Amino acid sequence: MSIPDPLSPAGRTPTAGVLEGLSRPGEAPLVDALLELVSRLDLPFAVKEPSSGQYRFANARMAALLGTTPDKLVGTADAQWLEASQWPALRTAENAALAMPRGALTEHKIDVGGTRREFGVARIALRDAAGAPFALCSLWLDQTSQRQTEAKLQQALAQLEQQQQAAEAMRRETQDQSLRDTVTGLYQKVHFEDQLRREVDLSSREHREFSLVSIELDPLSAEAQAMGEPARTRILEALGRLLRGNTRAMDASCRLDDSRFAVLLSGVGLATAHSRMEGLRRQCATQIVVLEGRNLGFSVSMGVASFPHTAHTQDGLVGAAESALAEARKRGGNHVTLASIRFELG
Structure with a gap:
């Protein structure tokens, strides 16, 4: 499915309040501080249930990325919002992050507003005293412009190399002809x-x-x-x-x-x-x-x-x-x- 562009003004609603049910006793100020930091970064941020992959929280940027609103996104999984060719890769990356104590950084391609966008996604699990994960946090960074710039640079470098090779071949041919x-x-x-x-x-x-x-x-x-x-x-x-x-x-x-x-x-x-x-x-x-x-x-x-x-x-x-x-x-x-x-x- 094609989803709206979360970089548009509509995707920039502020995050406020504490995540209900996410923080344990005494951790509410820490969670509030985390959300305030994410809000200042203006990046898509979400918290999921580890076992089901359902959203427990999503800021406006994350919801806009999937073409919906935070209240509609909570309680659902990516399969409801993404095409079958896209969401399984996200779930696989989430399971890998759950198995890693320090989380994981992966890259994904998602159709946003009819355009294929590239994201770097950092995921880390929140764990209880026994080490069992009770929440999976993810922070998304849009890398599309950077990748496009890198691709253009690589193309320019390849063209420059081809031109240099052609010039060198012509120089050698000219030199060789002068010897014959x-x-x-x-x-x-x-x-x-x-x-x-x-x-x-x-x-x-x-x-x-x-x-x-x-x-x-x-x-x-x-x-x-x-x-x-x-x-x-x-x-x-x-x-x-x-x-x-x-x-x-x-x-x-x-x-x-x-x-x-x-x-x-x-x-x-x-x-x-x-x-x-x-x-x-x-x-x-x-x-x-x-x-x-x-x-x-x-x-x-x-x-x-x-x-x-x-x-x-x-x-x-x-x-x-x-x-x-x-x-x-x-x-x-x-x-x-x-x-x-x-x-x-x-």
Whole structure:
């Protein structure tokens, strides 16, 4: 049911007098003082019978919250004033508070004036000399505005975080694009050399291996050469896609110059690197690149070296990969050649 808003002037009738039957002999002044304090706080306050949950007392604010008056509320339970989906939670919280010597603080959502409101409710039982509860007091605090403010703040913070993440992603994308070759989408030489240097340092510290592959585009066919720069650009774009598609996130591929490329395979040994590059070579040789209705075939030559088996320094590794590439070119291109493994006599 939808109930009136107890925050309206109609809900602010003063509390007066002593709760009949609530106080024991000599406690009336204490109860009066408690009610005066609650009245000054201008908060909904009620006292219930522990066993039945019926109201023994309710101030005007509490009665207005339930859409009635104090005299009509006394002697009834929440089931008469609230929907079946709401009052059982209140009764459960009351039973929990009765079991706790120092009471309990819970939160509830109640429909007030057609609007869902949130309340913090403090409950504490009054007990006799034997410790048995003879009354359950509850004080209600409307937290709706606070919760709405908190929700708006959380939403604003979430939006701000999303904006920051989007700005950071854009910054990284812009930075990444500045490091890449515009035709192939591969990293440029300067960035690749930095990655290679870090990989050598990391592999030296952790005693692990990685491979370096030097790649060169074989001479284009006479038909592709006759079509000029557009044909070469189309082939370079295709090669860039294949290199990116055959490397993992921890790997790196770059364009060194007009027709030279390099690939760093992190944590990969010589045999595995050879197998992967042989697969890439076959993909290049069978790749369909179309320009003006003509298929432009291309092939590549590769030299594979590994750290530390082929060489144990960065310069030595680069030199070994270049030597292996030169050997692949001597064999007529479209070939993958392994660098020789060094042997040291102890």
